[in-house]
Amino acid sequence: MADTEALIDELAGLALFADLPRPELVAVAHTLEEEWYAEGQRILREGFSGTGFYVVLEGEVAVRIANEERARLHRGAYFGEGAILLGEPPGADVVAVGRVRVVNLAGPAFREFLMRHPDFMYRMLQEQTRRLRSANRWSR
Amino acid sequence: MEPVTDRPFPPGDYPLIVVGSGPGAIQVSYSLRRLGVEHAVITADDRPGGMFLRFPFFQRLLSWTKPYAPVPRDTRAYERYDWNSLIGEEPAHRAIQAEVMDGSSEFPSRPEMEASLAEFVRRTALPIRYGARWQATRAEGEDFVLETNDGEYRSRHVVFAVGVAEAFTPDFPGREHVAHYVETRAPESYAGRRLFIIGKQNSGFELASGLLSWASRIVLASPRPAKLSVQTNSLAGIRARYVQPFEDRFMGGGVFILDAAIDGVERVGDRLLVRTHASDGSGSLDVEADEVIAATGFTAPLLDLPALGVATFGASRLPALTPYWESASLPNLHFAGTLTMGAPGIKKNGVGGTGAVHGARYNARLLARALAERHFGVSLPREPVAPGAVVDRLLEEASDAPELWNQKGYLARAILIGPDGPFDDGIVPLQAFVDGSGPDGAAMTLEGDADGSICPVAYVRRQGAISEVILDPEPLHEFRASADGRRRLSEALRGVLP
Numbered sequence: 211m212a213d214t215e216a217l218i219d220e221l222a223g224l225a226l227f228a229d230l231p232r233p234e235l236v237a238v239a240h241t242l243e244e245e246w247y248a249e250g251q252r253i254l255r256e257g258f259s260g261t262g263f264y265v266v267l268e269g270e271v272a273v274r275i276a277n278e279e280r281a282r283l284h285r286g287a288y289f290g291e292g293a294i295l296l297g298e299p300p301g302a303d304v305v306a307v308g309r310v311r312v313v314n315l316a317g318p319a320f321r322e323f324l325m326r327h328p329d330f331m332y333r334m335l336q337e338q339t340r341r342l343r344s345a346n347r348w349s350r
Numbered sequence: 351m352e353p354v355t356d357r358p359f360p361p362g363d364y365p366l367i368v369v370g371s372g373p374g375a376i377q378v379s380y381s382l383r384r385l386g387v388e389h390a391v392i393t394a395d396d397r398p399g400g401m402f403l404r405f406p407f408f409q410r411l412l413s414w415t416k417p418y419a420p421v422p423r424d425t426r427a428y429e430r431y432d433w434n435s436l437i438g439e440e441p442a443h444r445a446i447q448a449e450v451m452d453g454s455s456e457f458p459s460r461p462e463m464e465a466s467l468a469e470f471v472r473r474t475a476l477p478i479r480y481g482a483r484w485q486a487t488r489a490e491g492e493d494f495v496l497e498t499n500d501g502e503y504r505s506r507h508v509v510f511a512v513g514v515a516e517a518f519t520p521d522f523p524g525r526e527h528v529a530h531y532v533e534t535r536a537p538e539s540y541a542g543r544r545l546f547i548i549g550k551q552n553s554g555f556e557l558a559s560g561l562l563s564w565a566s567r568i569v570l571a572s573p574r575p576a577k578l579s580v581q582t583n584s585l586a587g588i589r590a591r592y593v594q595p596f597e598d599r600f601m602g603g604g605v606f607i608l609d610a611a612i613d614g615v616e617r618v619g620d621r622l623l624v625r626t627h628a629s630d631g632s633g634s635l636d637v638e639a640d641e642v643i644a645a646t647g648f649t650a651p652l653l654d655l656p657a658l659g660v661a662t663f664g665a666s667r668l669p670a671l672t673p674y675w676e677s678a679s680l681p682n683l684h685f686a687g688t689l690t691m692g693a694p695g696i697k698k699n700g701v702g703g704t705g706a707v708h709g710a711r712y713n714a715r716l717l718a719r720a721l722a723e724r725h726f727g728v729s730l731p732r733e734p735v736a737p738g739a740v741v742d743r744l745l746e747e748a749s750d751a752p753e754l755w756n757q758k759g760y761l762a763r764a765i766l767i768g769p770d771g772p773f774d775d776g777i778v779p780l781q782a783f784v785d786g787s788g789p790d791g792a793a794m795t796l797e798g799d800a801d802g803s804i805c806p807v808a809y810v811r812r813q814g815a816i817s818e819v820i821l822d823p824e825p826l827h828e829f830r831a832s833a834d835g836r837r838r839l840s841e842a843l844r845g846v847l848p
Contacts (some may be wrong), residue, residue: 214520214665232571236611237629240574245694246663246670248678252785258818260797262699299818309679311663316700319799 214239217313224286226337229329236321238327241246242313247306254290261300262314263290269310274303282307285340291334294320357664358477359390361501366721367392368581369484369496370511372400373707374687374714375469377436378509380474381718385438387726390497390505391476394483398471399464400687401513407534408560409460412552412589413708415447416456421750423448429752433708434458437472437715446470457591484512487654494683507725509717511686514666514705516651519644524615527622528642531557540564546624546639548612550576554645555592558605569637570595571608573629583802584701610635615642650689655680665803668692673782674720675713684721686714695760695781699799699830703760712753712761716777732773737847738770740837748806748821748829753777759797762809771848784809784816790846792839806835810842817842 218239221227227235244267247253253271254261265288273281273289280302283289293300294317315323324331370380370488371393379391395403406412411434419431423445429437435447447466451458458466471478474657479500486497488513517530524558531553537560545565547554550572558568572824578596579587588596598605610626613634617623622642627634649667656662661670661679669685670678677683685692687705690713694702722728747754747763754777756763764775764783767790775791783793793809804824810817819842821835829835 231631233611233627233629233631237573237609240572241672244664246661246678247674248670251678255696255784255816257697257816258696258784260699260700260799262697309661314697314700316697317698 214322217242217244221313224265226265226286226288226333227280227330228345229333230327234327234329238330241319241323242315245312247310247312248307249308251306251310252303253306254293254300254302256301256303257299259299261290261293262316262318263294263320264288264304264312264314267311267313271310271312272305272306273309274305275301277303288318288334291320293317313329357479357481358484359392359479359503361498361503362386363504364390365505365726366390366507366509367494367496367503367505368509368511368686369393370400370513370687371395371398371478371480372402372511372513372687373436374511374513374689374710375400375509376467376471376476377711377714378511378686378718379476379478380436380438380443380470381715382722383474383476385718385722385726385728385730387718387722387728390503391478392482392484392496392500392503393478396480398467398478399513400467401515402460402463402467404532405515406460406556407531408537408556410455410591411457411460411463412591413458413706414456415458417448417451417453426691426752430750430755433706433756434463434466436467436707437711437786438470438474441611443470443474446473484653484750487658489658490681505720507682507684509684509686509721510541510652510655511714512651512689514648514650514668514688514691516649518647518649518666520612520646522612522614524617524622527615527617527779528644531645534643536560537564540641542566543640544638545569546571546622546637546642547645548572548642549645549647550574550588550607551645551647552589552592553647555588555595556645557645558595559592562598562605567604567606568595568604569608569624569639571612571624571637573609573611573612575609575629576607583798583800585706586700608635650692656720657684663692666691673779673785675717684717686710686717690714690717693779693781695779696784698759698797701798702711702757703757709757709760712777713779714755716761716779719776732768732775734770734776735765735772735774737828740792740843740847741836742830743774744792744808744839745806745830745832745835747794748787748796748835749827750830751777754794754796758804759795759807762793762795764791764793767848780809783811787814792843792846808839808842810846812846 366389368391396537413433417433421427450465482498482500517532544567547570552667576589595605609629613625624637659680669692691705762780764778766775
C-alpha cells in the first residue's frame with residue numbers, strides 16, 4: 211500500500227482510466243497488482259493458459275510471434291485482454307524491452323472488474339474499435 | 351552482551367554473507383553449509399525466529415502442521431502436511447515442528463513456531479552472529495560492504511533474508527491518531543471500546559477476530575472488497591480462521607465491513623472521527639471510534655539498497671528479482687524468506703509463489719544450490735533416469751512432491767535430456783525452465799484453477815519451444831495412477847525422450 215497514492219495519480223493520467231471518479235480509481239489502484247520486469251523477461255507467453263490483463267505504466271514491451279517482433283506497446287497501452295475474453299491462450303509473447311513496470315489483473319478477476327467499472331470497459335471498447343478500424347484500413 | 355571473541359563471524363571479509371535469522375535465513379544458511387559454502391550469518395536479533403519472535407499478534411499461526419498426516423513423519427511427502435518445519439537432510443533435523451506442539455491445534459502457536467526454529471538451529475549447530483545490526487551498504491569494486499553496529503562485513507555475494515516486516519501506514523490527515531497493527535495492545539485493554547480497523551487483509555481480520563469478545567463495535571474499511579480464501583480457492587483472501595467477523599456482520603452483531611477509502615481521522619473531544627468515502631461513489635460516511643488501528647501492511651526493510659540500485663515494486667516495495675531470487679537490477683545481491691515474493695513466477699490464473707515458510711524454505715534451498723554451483727565451484731550430481739521411467743517419475747512427483755504442492759505453479763520437477771539420456775535436474779523455479787534455454791526436457795508442476803481443482807501441468811521443451819500439457823484433475827489427487835495422464839504425458843514426450 212506504500213505507493214498506492216502515487217499509483218492512483220499515475221492511473222488517473224492514462225486514457226484508459228481517465229473517466230473514473232477518484233473513489234473508483236482508489237478501489238482500482240487497490241485491485242491491480244504492480245509488477246516489474248527486466249529487459250527480455252516475458253510478461254505474456256504464447257500458448258500458455260491462465261494469463262492476465264496488463265497495462266504498461268513505464269517502459270515499452272514488444273509483441274512477438276514465433277520470435278518475430280510484430281508491435282511495440284508503450285505507456286498506457288494494455289494487453290492480455292483478448293486471451294481472457296476468448297478463453298484462449300495468447301497468440302503472442304509480450305516481452306519487456308528494457309525495464310518495464312506494469313499493473314496486472316488476474317484473468318479470473320477480469321470479468322468482475324469490467325462489470326464493476328463500466329467507464330473503464332467503455333474506454334477499452336473505444337480502443338478496440340480504433341484497433342479494428344486501423345486493421346481494416348491496412349487490409350484494404 | 352558476550353565478548354565479541356565468543357561470537358562467530360567477527361567483522362571482515364567473507365565469501366558470502368547472509369543477513370537475518372528468521373526461517374529464510376536459517377534455511378539458506380543450513381543448505382549452504384551442507385553444500386560446503388563458507389559464509390557468515392549476521393542478525394540484529396538476539397535469538398533465531400525472525401518475525402515469529404513477535405507475530406502473529408494473537409499468537410496462533412495460519413499455517414498448519416498436521417501431526418497425523420496420510421504419510422509418515424519421516425518421509426519427504428510429509429513436508430506437504432507440515433508447513434512450518436525447516437527442511438533438514440538428516441532425520442533428527444526434519445519435522446521438528448510437530449514435536450514441539452501441544453496437540454491443541456494443527457496450527458502451531460507463535461511460541462511453538464519460535465521453539466521449532468530455535469530447536470532446528472540447536473540441532474544443526476548453525477552458527478549465527480546475533481546482535482549485529484545491518485545499518486548501511488556500499489559497493490566497492492565487485493564487493494558489497496555491509497556496515498553494522500559491530501563493524502564492517504565485506505563480500506561479493508550477499509543474501510538478505512530480512513522479512514517484509516516494516517510497519518506501513520499510508521499518509522492521510524490525522525495519521526498521528528492511528529496505531530499500526532504492530533502497536534496493538536493486550537486484548538483486554540480494548541474492552542468496551544469502539545474499534546475502527548483500516549485494512550481488510552488477513553492482519554485486519556486477525557485483529558477483528560481476536561477482539562470480537564472485547565471491542566463493543568468493530569468497523570473494518572478499505573477501498574477493495576474483501577474476498578475469502580474459500581472463494582478465491584487460493585491463499586489470496588481472508589483465511590477461514592478469520593471468517594467469524596463476516597458472520598457477525600450479517601447477523602447484526604456489531605461488526606461492519608465497508609468498501610471505502612479513508613480521507614482522514616480527526617480527534618473530537620475524547621473520541622475519533624474517521625472520515626471515509628465509499629468506493630462505489632455512493633457518498634461519504636463519518637464513523638465515530640475510540641480507537642483506530644491501521645492493518646495496512648508491511649514493507650521490505652531494504653534500507654539503502656534501492657539507492658544502491660536494487661529496483662523495487664508494488665505496495666510492499668519488494669525487490670524485483672530473477673527466477674533464482676537475485677536482484678534483477680543489481681547482480682550478486684540475493685534474497686530469501688518472505689522477500690522471495692519479489693520473483694512472482696509465471697502467475698498463471700493470478701497465483702504467484704508464496705513467501706510463507708512452507709514455500710520459501712524450498713526457494714532458500716534452491717538459492718543455496720544455485721549459489722554453490724554458479725559461484726563456489728560446487729558440482730552436484732544429476733541422477734540419470736531411464737527413458738521408460740520418465741513419465742512415472744513426473745507423475746510420482748505430481749502426486750507427492752512437497753515442493754510442487756506447497757509452491758503450486760512456481761516450483762517444478764525438471765527432467766532434461768542430456769547427451770547420455772534423461773537425467774533429473776531436480777526442483778527448479780518453473781519460470782526459469784519455461785523462459786530459459788536449455789536441452790529438451792519436461793518440467794512438472796501443480797496448478798490450481800479458480801474453481802479449486804488441482805491439476806498436474808507439464809511443460810515440455812522441444813528444440814527451445816515450450817508447450818503446456820494440462821492433465822486432468824483426480825478426485826483423490828492420485829495422479830500416479832492416472833492412465834489418461836500417463837497416456838497424454840507419453841504422447842507429449844514422444845520425440846523428446848530418446
